[in-house]
Amino acid sequence: MPKHPTNFYYALVEMLDNRFYILLNEHYPYLAFSSAVDFGNxxxxxxxDLNNRFxxxxxxxxxxxxxxxxxxxNLNKSELNRAELDQITFWEPQTVGQVIFNYWD
Known part of the structure; x- marks a missing residue:
C-alpha cells in the first residue's frame, strides 16, 4: 500500500551517478519516472532507456x-468513480500528472 496520503507507489533508483524515481499508480497500471517526488511537486x-523493461x-x-x-x-467521467470525480473537483489539479499521481487519495 502506498504511503498515506499518496495514490501511488514509488521507488528511488540509483544507477551509477544517476538518481531517479519510478512511480506506479495504485489503482491503474500507469508507470512514470521522475527526478523528484515531493508533496504536490x-x-x-x-x-x-527503461521503457522496454516495463x-x-x-x-x-x-x-x-x-x-x-x-x-x-473534457474529462471522460465514465472512466472514474464518484469519489475520484469529487476529489478532482475539490483539488483542482492543473496537469494530467497531478490527477494520476496525487496526494489526495
Missing part, C-alpha cells in the same frame, strides 16, 4: 503526457 522525466506490464506515461494541462470539462 513531482518532476516527471522520460527514461526511454512496457509489457504497464502503460509508460511520458513527461509530455503528464505535463498536459488538465481540463475537467
Amino acid at each position: 513531482i518532476k516527471f522525466i522520460d527514461r526511454h 512496457s509489457s506490464y504497464y502503460r509508460i506515461l511520458s513527461k509530455r503526457e503528464l505535463s498536459t494541462p488538465f481540463n475537467q470539462k
Whole structure:
C-alpha cells in the first residue's frame, strides 16, 4: 500500500551517478519516472532507456503526457468513480500528472 496520503507507489533508483524515481499508480497500471517526488511537486522525466523493461506490464506515461494541462470539462467521467470525480473537483489539479499521481487519495 502506498504511503498515506499518496495514490501511488514509488521507488528511488540509483544507477551509477544517476538518481531517479519510478512511480506506479495504485489503482491503474500507469508507470512514470521522475527526478523528484515531493508533496504536490513531482518532476516527471522520460527514461526511454527503461521503457522496454516495463512496457509489457504497464502503460509508460511520458513527461509530455503528464505535463498536459488538465481540463475537467473534457474529462471522460465514465472512466472514474464518484469519489475520484469529487476529489478532482475539490483539488483542482492543473496537469494530467497531478490527477494520476496525487496526494489526495
